[in-house]
Amino acid sequence: MKTNIIPAIRLTLFCAVFFCGFYTLSVLGIAQLASNSGKGEIITENRKTYHVNVAQAFTEDKYFWPRPSAVDYNGAGSGGSNKGTSNPDYLAEVEARIDTFLLRNPGVSRKDVPAELVTASGSGLDPHISVASALVQVKRVAQARNLPENKVSAVIAANTEKPFLGLLGTEKVNVLKLNLALNKL
Amino acid sequence: MNSEILGIIVTYGLVLLLAIPLGRYIGKVFNYENTWLDKVFNPIDRLFFTIGGINPNKEMTWKQHLGSLLTINLVWFILSMLVLTNMAWLPLNPDLNPSMSLDLAFNTSVSFVTNTNLQHYSGETALSYLGQLTLMLWQFISASTGIAICAVVYKAMKEKTADTLGNFYSYFVRSATRILLPLAFVVALILAFNGTPMTFEGKDTVTTIEGKEQIISRGPVAAFVAIKQLGTNGGGFYGPNSSNPMENPNYLTNIVETASIFLIPIALVFALGYVLKRRKMAWTIYGVMTLGFLLLLTPSVISEMNGNPAIDNMGIAQQMGSMEGKEVRFGAAASANWATYTTCTSNGSVNAMHDSMTPVTGATTLLGMMVNCFYGGVGVGFLNFYIFIILAVFISGLMVGRTPEFLGKKIEAREMKIAMMVALLHPLLILAGTAIASYLYANNPEEYAAWLANPGYHGFSEMLYEFTSSSANNGSGFEGLGDNTPFWNYACGIVMLLARYLPIIGPVAIAGILAAKKYVPESSGTLKTDNATFGFMVFTIIFIVAALSFFPALTLGPVAEYFSMSN
Numbered sequence: 190m191k192t193n194i195i196p197a198i199r200l201t202l203f204c205a206v207f208f209c210g211f212y213t214l215s216v217l218g219i220a221q222l223a224s225n226s227g228k229g230e231i232i233t234e235n236r237k238t239y240h241v242n243v244a245q246a247f248t249e250d251k252y253f254w255p256r257p258s259a260v261d262y263n264g265a266g267s268g269g270s271n272k273g274t275s276n277p278d279y280l281a282e283v284e285a286r287i288d289t290f291l292l293r294n295p296g297v298s299r300k301d302v303p304a305e306l307v308t309a310s311g312s313g314l315d316p317h318i319s320v321a322s323a324l325v326q327v328k329r330v331a332q333a334r335n336l337p338e339n340k341v342s343a344v345i346a347a348n349t350e351k352p353f354l355g356l357l358g359t360e361k362v363n364v365l366k367l368n369l370a371l372n373k374l
Numbered sequence: 375m376n377s378e379i380l381g382i383i384v385t386y387g388l389v390l391l392l393a394i395p396l397g398r399y400i401g402k403v404f405n406y407e408n409t410w411l412d413k414v415f416n417p418i419d420r421l422f423f424t425i426g427g428i429n430p431n432k433e434m435t436w437k438q439h440l441g442s443l444l445t446i447n448l449v450w451f452i453l454s455m456l457v458l459t460n461m462a463w464l465p466l467n468p469d470l471n472p473s474m475s476l477d478l479a480f481n482t483s484v485s486f487v488t489n490t491n492l493q494h495y496s497g498e499t500a501l502s503y504l505g506q507l508t509l510m511l512w513q514f515i516s517a518s519t520g521i522a523i524c525a526v527v528y529k530a531m532k533e534k535t536a537d538t539l540g541n542f543y544s545y546f547v548r549s550a551t552r553i554l555l556p557l558a559f560v561v562a563l564i565l566a567f568n569g570t571p572m573t574f575e576g577k578d579t580v581t582t583i584e585g586k587e588q589i590i591s592r593g594p595v596a597a598f599v600a601i602k603q604l605g606t607n608g609g610g611f612y613g614p615n616s617s618n619p620m621e622n623p624n625y626l627t628n629i630v631e632t633a634s635i636f637l638i639p640i641a642l643v644f645a646l647g648y649v650l651k652r653r654k655m656a657w658t659i660y661g662v663m664t665l666g667f668l669l670l671l672t673p674s675v676i677s678e679m680n681g682n683p684a685i686d687n688m689g690i691a692q693q694m695g696s697m698e699g700k701e702v703r704f705g706a707a708a709s710a711n712w713a714t715y716t717t718c719t720s721n722g723s724v725n726a727m728h729d730s731m732t733p734v735t736g737a738t739t740l741l742g743m744m745v746n747c748f749y750g751g752v753g754v755g756f757l758n759f760y761i762f763i764i765l766a767v768f769i770s771g772l773m774v775g776r777t778p779e780f781l782g783k784k785i786e787a788r789e790m791k792i793a794m795m796v797a798l799l800h801p802l803l804i805l806a807g808t809a810i811a812s813y814l815y816a817n818n819p820e821e822y823a824a825w826l827a828n829p830g831y832h833g834f835s836e837m838l839y840e841f842t843s844s845s846a847n848n849g850s851g852f853e854g855l856g857d858n859t860p861f862w863n864y865a866c867g868i869v870m871l872l873a874r875y876l877p878i879i880g881p882v883a884i885a886g887i888l889a890a891k892k893y894v895p896e897s898s899g900t901l902k903t904d905n906a907t908f909g910f911m912v913f914t915i916i917f918i919v920a921a922l923s924f925f926p927a928l929t930l931g932p933v934a935e936y937f938s939m940s941n
Contacts, residue, residue: 243620275831357381
């Protein structure tokens, strides 16, 4: 112990300098070349900036809605609901979300409501919805904007992100990009 | 083929392709052979030794190795306590986050120094950037500790008869600089160029399209996430870990982060083959680990993709599978995939909330941590597997009526006692811990009401999971558990300490004792330890130990929940 303690302290302090300092600053330095200098991916529209990777709350009829958030889309306190699949309170909450959705989306039948649109994401900041979750909202959005439905569907098609390399993973739509594209119509 | 399934197959293939050459490279690092990175790392390592006042050529016995390891880990713990309880007034705190309470700092310090990374706090609000960087330091060097001590055991297995097994500090520094650093650097840059923040600026404030204010946490995330994945650490920068879209922005980063979980654990198995010049044995071990892993992965993926039966009963469309607590950009398959890796390897990072997964995944993730050696944590995963090898050799020896021998060394009563104690420690910590917590809760459900976010069987699973995760040095959680209380902070802290150091001390002692014994050359009567028969034997031992110890507890949690849901 005694013979070990001094080298242990000295080695630890140098490790701190090396890994917290050298490693972190090297990554930081090179990250300056990344988009937005490593401050998170943003998109600028009408001189306003938005974080592409972070879901915003959308509640108005004329916008596509993101998935529910257990933390009310708090970008500084992300989190999931952590509700178990069999929890009766949780299931009642999902049931209520379905009812609300059907109420605000007249003409949509229950069997067409995608589960991911009424279940909360892991981070509470999921920026994406599935294509089905977008299509099920077309009627409402088109009505609220006085647009033909096929025009709104076309915006979805144009903003659909294919699986990675066209092969791997899920197909999805970024809600923020979709709504920005709609606003430009 | 379904693109979600293809995604997880490609991820695995990619890792296997990388792990084989990486294993050879790690073997060379352990053997002090020349590699093409020597030009860069020889001077860097010399700097570490000069400043540390260390003679890297001083040979150590197994006891001296353990002495050095425990001392330096103690230094880290004390330093960590000092930083975490004083963050508020220390520098690098642009968001003015507070210092930690004593019990939370104890839990967090133990958690990161033991390579567990259980988090009873949320990074965005509970840590300054100095706190995050300090924890990142432990992520590097606690992982190096595991790899270094694994190198010592490899060395002991290799030697014919030896009392000394190299120098601990030397293995430690080489593991940190030559293995973890270059990989972390590459992964961090891939993340940074895919939208993961890497900045020391504080929170960003934006106005949403609908005109509300939204505050967004940033920080040196990319550098932190890279090592948390590679070192089987798992502690995230953000509260919900890699499900957060800043920490894990797209499917590519998800592949890279998933691959980083199990790249080094698999490579270390191949490194064993290289060091011992027994490639067949390495492939046998790899085969057993992979079989166990696949047996856990498959039901989990199927169950998550099939979705939650209770949601099906509501009559809505569940095409994507069970999506509560999951992210659309990953989908159900990649989430189940990550959940299985992270629990099999003692990583503990998550890209979806385990608490909200189906009961089948609840059971498989728990089992992964209970076995804790299907690939396992960096370095220590093999140490756990080594215990099962010793048990299998001994039992096989008894079955065929021979003196049990492993790699030319007789296994005798003393080694067996140590192996049994280590094998039984894990169930003892998990089951005793869960029993105490259940007792407290059952006797006073009102006082402890805030503990459980879910009622019934699932509530029990939350407590079982927390102790399993602590004892496996995993760090993931059923996060519905209200775990930032003195009881959970201290109880889990103590479990993490015992479960980290005793399973290191045991295998090192066995390997050290065996290394000092007389070498008995292999003969036709020697039990072969590198063929499928022996592999099957090891698998059976693992299954029996896990089944006998844990199935009763699993039955009360996820198994009961499963049957209660399937009408």
